Amino acid sequence: MRPGCIDMGNNNDLRIGIVGMGIRGKLFAATIEQSEHARLVAVSESSQATLDAATKRFGAPGYADFTEMIDTVPMDIIIIATPDFAHKAPFMAAAAKGINIMVEKPFATTLADAEEMYAAVKNSKIKCRVAFENRWNGVFVNLLEQARDPGQTGEVLAINATLNDTIYVPTKMLSWADRSNPAFFLLAHAADLACHIKGKPIKSVYATGVKKLLASMGVDTYDSIMTHIVFEDGAHASFENSWVAPASMPMVVQFEFRVLGEKRAYMVNFNDQMLKTAGAERYDLAFTGGQTVDGRLLAAPCLMLHSFIDDVRNDRAIYSNEEDGMINMRLLDAVGRSLESGEVIRMP
Numbered sequence: 001m002r003p004g005c006i007d008m009g010n011n012n013d014l015r016i017g018i019v020g021m022g023i024r025g026k027l028f029a030a031t032i033e034q035s036e037h038a039r040l041v042a043v044s045e046s047s048q049a050t051l052d053a054a055t056k057r058f059g060a061p062g063y064a065d066f067t068e069m070i071d072t073v074p075m076d077i078i079i080i081a082t083p084d085f086a087h088k089a090p091f092m093a094a095a096a097k098g099i100n101i102m103v104e105k106p107f108a109t110t111l112a113d114a115e116e117m118y119a120a121v122k123n124s125k126i127k128c129r130v131a132f133e134n135r136w137n138g139v140f141v142n143l144l145e146q147a148r149d150p151g152q153t154g155e156v157l158a159i160n161a162t163l164n165d166t167i168y169v170p171t172k173m174l175s176w177a178d179r180s181n182p183a184f185f186l187l188a189h190a191a192d193l194a195c196h197i198k199g200k201p202i203k204s205v206y207a208t209g210v211k212k213l214l215a216s217m218g219v220d221t222y223d224s225i226m227t228h229i230v231f232e233d234g235a236h237a238s239f240e241n242s243w244v245a246p247a248s249m250p251m252v253v254q255f256e257f258r259v260l261g262e263k264r265a266y267m268v269n270f271n272d273q274m275l276k277t278a279g280a281e282r283y284d285l286a287f288t289g290g291q292t293v294d295g296r297l298l299a300a301p302c303l304m305l306h307s308f309i310d311d312v313r314n315d316r317a318i319y320s321n322e323e324d325g326m327i328n329m330r331l332l333d334a335v336g337r338s339l340e341s342g343e344v345i346r347m348p
């Protein structure tokens with residue numbers, strides 16, 4: 001039997017449980033339905049109405065308490081899709097049982113939590129994927145492949161990213177926006193791409209934030225965070241992450257990413273996916289970067305989960321793992337400290 005895998009008995013399907021059956025949990029459950037190598041064996045969800053709906057829709061047993069699920073149901077993989085601040089407790093419980101984990105980004109919301117989670121992976125020898133889904137997003141797969149090739153790009157000198165959401169996300173989509181912020185929810189993605197492209201330690205971090213509009217609406221979090229980082233080799237990156245873009249924007253997400261290398265520059269406009277539509281009232285940019293084709297879910301998070309299932313089945317090394325989670329968390333922690341102190345944070 002492979003380390004980190006439970007005896008699967010006669011059936012070769014990997015047994016997967018999910019904690020948190022909100023937007024992401026449901027998407028992952030639907031993805032598992034399409035897997036030839038995995039089946040959903042249990043779900044856990046703290047809202048009774050959401051739990052009832054999930055067990056009815058996906059036909060797996062439901063648990064209000066994730067510890068009961070983890071203690072009762074044998075699993076090879078657990079997916080943690082709870083809100084940003086609620087990853088650690090199910091993560092630690094699953095790691096203690098030797099269950100392989102795919103945890104949503106951000107890895108955690110405090111460095112202390114992340115350090116404990118990291119140590120738990122190392123001590124238990126489980127496989128851990130931190131769900132930086134853009135590494136499975138076609139346009140960024142292409143960007144990473146090219147920008148990380150020194151023969152093609154030379155040294156990367158500068159990176160500039162804008163990843164914003166419309167105000168719909170913190171006010172209507174997420175019930176827990178006041179316990180997160182645009183850095184945990186958005187910068188986490190853009191910074192993972194930037195750090196993966198550079199592949200160098202970060203030397204310093206400076207961030208400023210604005211708290212006005214959302215606070216006036218009763219959601220106590222940042223409207224916008226701007227982050228500037230300098231890498232050890234002197235290259236730099238800047239990020240705009242705002243949660244208050246107008247609801248009339250053609251897509252809920254606004255994502256632009258630019259890389260300037262010595263030999264080549266790259267420019268991604270994620271919003272321009274080639275299909276534009278104009279109706280009587282509104283001009284829209286259509287999302288074509290991973291829609292369902294012939295009933296098959298092809299979005300980046302679905303491909304990311306299929307790849308984790310394959311990694312566990314074939315005992316492969318994990319791409320986007322706990323090391324990447326820690327790089328990301330150290331940056332998010334420095335952003336938080338810079339927002340509070342107004343200082344440039346020097347990284348050890």
Ligand SMILES: NC(=O)c1ccc[n+]([C@@H]2O[C@H](COP(=O)([O-])OP(=O)(O)OC[C@H]3O[C@@H](n4cnc5c(N)ncnc54)[C@H](O)[C@@H]3O)[C@@H](O)[C@H]2O)c1
Nearest residue numbers: 020021022023024025044045046047081082083084104105
């Ligand atoms: N929605 C997105 O576009 C998106 C994209 C990428 C990553 N993520 C990340 O995925 C995670 C989940 O996000 P979401 O959008 O699905 O949020 P969500 O609010 O839709 O779902 C979270 C679910 O977890 C449940 N929950 C909370 N505490 C629990 C507990 N202790 N045990 C069991 N269930 C619990 C909530 O009731 C809720 O149903 C977050 O960390 C988020 O940053 C979300």
